[in-house]
Amino acid sequence: MKPAPVDYTAPDSLAEALALLAEHGFDGKLLAGGQSLVPLLNFRLAQPGVLIDLNRVRDLDYVRETAEGGVSIGAMTRQRTLETDPLLVERAPLMNQAAPLIAHPQIRNRGTVGGSLAHADPAAELPVVAVALEARFRLQSHAGERWVDARDFYVGLMTTELAAEEALVEVELPPLPPRTGCAFVELARRHGDYATSGVAAIVTLDEAGVCSAAKLVYLSAGDTPMTAAEAAQSLVGSELSSESIRAAAAYATTAEIEPTADIHASAEYKRHLAGVLTERALLAAKARALGGAG
Amino acid sequence: MIQRQRVSVTVNGRAYEREVEPRLLLSDFLRHELDLTGTHVGCEHGVCGACTILLDGEPIRSCLMLAVQADGLELTTVEGLTEDPEKLHPLQQAFWEAHGLQCGFCTAGILMTILPFLKKNPTPSEDEIRLALSGNLCRCTGYQHIVDAVKLAADYLGEESS
Ligand SMILES: Cc1cc2nc3c(=O)[nH]c(=O)nc-3n(C[C@H](O)[C@H](O)[C@H](O)COP(=O)(O)OP(=O)(O)OC[C@H]3O[C@@H](n4cnc5c(N)ncnc54)[C@H](O)[C@@H]3O)c2cc1C
Ligand code: FES
Ligand code: FES
Numbered sequence: 290m291k292p293a294p295v296d297y298t299a300p301d302s303l304a305e306a307l308a309l310l311a312e313h314g315f316d317g318k319l320l321a322g323g324q325s326l327v328p329l330l331n332f333r334l335a336q337p338g339v340l341i342d343l344n345r346v347r348d349l350d351y352v353r354e355t356a357e358g359g360v361s362i363g364a365m366t367r368q369r370t371l372e373t374d375p376l377l378v379e380r381a382p383l384m385n386q387a388a389p390l391i392a393h394p395q396i397r398n399r400g401t402v403g404g405s406l407a408h409a410d411p412a413a414e415l416p417v418v419a420v421a422l423e424a425r426f427r428l429q430s431h432a433g434e435r436w437v438d439a440r441d442f443y444v445g446l447m448t449t450e451l452a453a454e455e456a457l458v459e460v461e462l463p464p465l466p467p468r469t470g471c472a473f474v475e476l477a478r479r480h481g482d483y484a485t486s487g488v489a490a491i492v493t494l495d496e497a498g499v500c501s502a503a504k505l506v507y508l509s510a511g512d513t514p515m516t517a518a519e520a521a522q523s524l525v526g527s528e529l530s531s532e533s534i535r536a537a538a539a540y541a542t543t544a545e546i547e548p549t550a551d552i553h554a555s556a557e558y559k560r561h562l563a564g565v566l567t568e569r570a571l572l573a574a575k576a577r578a579l580g581g582a583g
Numbered sequence: 584m585i586q587r588q589r590v591s592v593t594v595n596g597r598a599y600e601r602e603v604e605p606r607l608l609l610s611d612f613l614r615h616e617l618d619l620t621g622t623h624v625g626c627e628h629g630v631c632g633a634c635t636i637l638l639d640g641e642p643i644r645s646c647l648m649l650a651v652q653a654d655g656l657e658l659t660t661v662e663g664l665t666e667d668p669e670k671l672h673p674l675q676q677a678f679w680e681a682h683g684l685q686c687g688f689c690t691a692g693i694l695m696t697i698l699p700f701l702k703k704n705p706t707p708s709e710d711e712i713r714l715a716l717s718g719n720l721c722r723c724t725g726y727q728h729i730v731d732a733v734k735l736a737a738d739y740l741g742e743e744s745s
Contacts, residue, residue: 323649340605
């Protein structure tokens with residue numbers, strides 16, 4: 290199908306884009322990579338009055354080191370960049386493990402970090418990565434800016450903290466502690482499809498090899514990225530033995546996630562799958578924490 | 584009334600200028616405004632890959648961009664592979680010889696996906712080829728002959744550059 294009539298403007302500064310967003314309110318829609326928005330326009334599921342294209346705003350495309358040793362990523366950074374960026378490989382390897390799992394290269398060449406995070410699809414990889422890495426997002430409007438933690442940003446099914454006149458402009462990732470390992474594991478029916486189930490696992494070991502912090506966050510497991518806080522907490526103080534990992538996976542996937550059935554899989558199957566993936570992710574994260582490389 | 588907007592774009596090295604409605608998809612712009620009908624349209628939601636073209640040398644879905652967004656940009660479509668219709672590009676030659684197509688609907692998108700892929704990875708393994716093809720649907724061939732064609736194309740392009 291074809292989009293309904295719509296007006297289009299392509300400002301070349303963020304200030305101008307934010308002024309336009311304020312002027313048009315709910316009738317205006319930011320256009321980033323277009324890889325989710327244009328299909329919605331084509332199906333006429335979205336019929337905004339005016340598209341405000343961010344692709345000419347050049348200074349939102351960057352990956353930089355922060356003063357604290359973490360990383361900040363501009364909203365218009367293409368998903369393709371996440372796969373190979375050397376700073377991310379070093380500081381936030383979860384990002385480049387997850388990025389190749391998003392759709393196909395043809396989609397990632399256009400799709401942006403900000404677009405995926407703002408679109409808030411519960412099956413998407415990047416929101417899960419952001420929550421797992423305890424990212425914070427800089428939201429900016431013509432009137433000012435505020436920072437929101439990723440875990441507070443996702444409030445419901447495809448619903449976020451963003452107000453109509455706000456844009457997500459930057460993602461900040463704190464540095465990971467030493468002896469931390471990450472893994473992103475998912476299963477999709479075909480490579481490039483949205484995943485049936487997936488999990489990000491992060492573990493930190495102390496000098497004796499005992500787990501001092503752990504994190505488990507799931508996609509396609511509820512309306513938002515789903516954090517299994519109690520299962521992760523149960524791993525702290527353990528040496529991440531197979532038994533403790535199996536018990537945490539079982540608890541997380543029975544008590545802390547809420548997958549729903551779709552045409553491809555029942556909720557029960559998704560829980561089972563999430564459990565299998567959790568075990569794999571935790572073992573991989575542990576190996577990386579021991580190996581020193583995130 | 585929504586104003587039409589001017590688009591100046593370079594396609595296959597040639598400059599074009601048109602006035603279009605902002606809602607016009609780039610895929611439709613190429614086909615209906617520029618008569619470059621080699622780019623095909625299947626699903627219009629990014630899934631099938633038939634509309635794949637190159638933007639600054641990288642593959643993208645032309646059904647997920649508006650024509651107005653392409654203003655000032657450089658595109659390559661399947662027509663840009665060869666200037667002389669009598670002389671096929673090595674990639675086309677390989678697809679012809681290895682029976683890499685039946686109806687041909689998916690072919691333009693596959694060629695525009697594989698061209699930059701082989702540039703980056705001139706000697707791919709079969710697994711890498713299959714992964715590279717995973718964003719393009721073909722309803723006819725069962726893919727086996729497409730994989731063979733890509734292997735043959737890699738040989739031809741390798742011979743050409745050595
Ligand atoms: C075939 C196909 C398969 C896909 N598979 C996957 C997959 O497996 N995993 C996955 O995660 N994604 C997948 N996607 C979606 C893809 O990752 C999109 O790129 C992403 O969801 C949206 O990013 P975008 O930059 O394209 O945003 P757009 O489509 O331009 O925008 C999406 C929404 O976010 C808003 N928005 C954009 N940028 C901002 C901003 N800076 N501030 C505030 N609001 C903003 C827009 O107004 C719009 O509402 C797939 C897409 C396709 C077409
Ligand atoms: S028509 Fe563009 S991907 Fe199918
Ligand atoms: S040859 Fe017919 S769709 Fe591929």
